[in-house]
Amino acid sequence: MNYSDIHIQLRQWYKSFGRHDLPWRKTNDPYVIYISEMMLQQTQVKTVLDRFFFPFLKRFPTLESIKASSIDEILHAWQGLGYYRRARYIHACAQIASPSLPTDPKELVKLPGIGKSTAHAIAAFSKHYPVAVLDANVKRILYRFFAKTEAKERELWKMAEILLDHEEPYIYNQAMMDLGATVCLPKSPKCEICPFASRCMGRESPMNYPQKRVLKKRPIKQKKIAVLQCGTKLFMRKRKTELLGGLWEFPEMEDLDLPVGNALHKIVQEYTHFKLEAELFLLQTKKSDHMTDGEWIDIASFGKLATSTLEKKILKVLFETDTH
DNA sequence: CATGCGTGGGT
DNA sequence: TACCCAAGCAT
Known part of the structure; x- marks a missing residue:
């Protein structure tokens, strides 16, 4: 199949309507593009x-600066962005690849946290490699363009490669993401202005592609959280779990063997796979010996630690302190 | 191959 | 409001 006609239309569309002001599009520095791609996952x-x-790149302008920093420093700059393992992968990558990232996609995928999509994006955007980028935007276009209600990852890659514009791969990849983000929208696609409309097989009923997946109920988890206070200091510990790993948290009541009083507040925090209902217990205590798995943190220094959104909410509710 | 992993924008 | 879902990856 020859798609040169819509390739030309896409290039023209991109020239007029592409998001040319995106900052990671104004550089060819593989590191800057890498950071943007990791953040955008x-x-x-x-x-x-x-x-x-911008704040992250100001703090960590090069891969070498990542390597020279601790994971805690990276996590601190990542606070609030979520999916914190990405920060750990960036740190791990720097240990391996510093002073500079490879730009061959085959080398890039060997690095932790870099899959095919991110590898192709870095290669395509920094060196104009003729490889297809496949993100959520492009996937939605492909489902509709080929009128697929469902497709495995392997099939999506095959479609992406079939449609790729080998003459102008850089423009094509950027344009596809922009088209998905601004025209081929999830809820109300603007087919009337789409450069692909003439050959899009899903044109008549774009909302049928892809087929909606059945949503699962998210379970509700309950937690009793202990905020131990001693003067101006609070007891906190570093999480070692996969969820929010490396971030500082307040301990759970059940880990402390303390008498349960009345909860002061209830905070609800939504995660991807469950909803957390947290009850807060503020307890005035003395620093005692059995709590050795954490540290006493001055309330004024709370902002120096990397914490999750839940911890920030807790501090705000109990002390009306905004850490930013 | 299905699931876990955060948070907030958009409707 | 409630819900979908966003420049994915590893296990």
């Missing part, structure tokens, strides 16, 4: 742009 452009991209 499962995360909206607006979030990355408004709050994370």
Whole structure:
């Protein structure tokens, strides 16, 4: 199949309507593009742009600066962005690849946290490699363009490669993501202005592609959280779990063997796979010997630690302190 | 191959 | 409001 006609239409569309002002599009530095791609995994452009991209790169301008830093420092800059294992992968990558990342996709995928999509994006955007980028935007276009209600990952890659514009791969890949983000929208696709409309097999009923997946109920988990206070200091410990690993938290009541009083507050925190209902217990205590798995943190220094959104909410509720 | 992994934007 | 879902990856 020859798609040169829509390749030309896509290039023209991109020239007029592409998101040319995205900052990671104004550089060919593989490291900068890498950071943007890691941040953008499962995360909206607006979030990355408004709050994370610039501060992070100011703090860590090179891969070498990542290598020279601790994971705690990386996590601190990652606070609030979520999926914190990404921060750990970036740190791990720097240990392996510093001073500079490879740009061959086959080398990139060997690095921790870099899959095929991210590898292709770095290669395509920094060196104009003729490889297809496959993100959520592109996937939605492919489902509709080929009128597929469902497809395995392997099939999606095959479709992506079939449609790739080998003459202008860089423009094509950027344009596809922009088209998905601004025209081929999940809820209300704007087919009337789409450069692919003439050959899109899903044109008549784009909402049928892909088929909606059945949503699962998220379980509710309950937790009693102990905020131990001694003067101006609070007891905190570092999480070693996969969820929120490396971030500082307040301990659970059941880990402390303390009498349960009345909860002061209830906080609800939504995660991907469950909803947490946390009851807060503020307890005035003395620093005691049996609590050796954590540290006493001055309330004024709370902001120096990397914490999750839940901990920030707790501090705000109990002490009306905003850490930012 | 299905699931776990965070948070917040958009409707 | 409630719900979907976003420049994915590892296990």
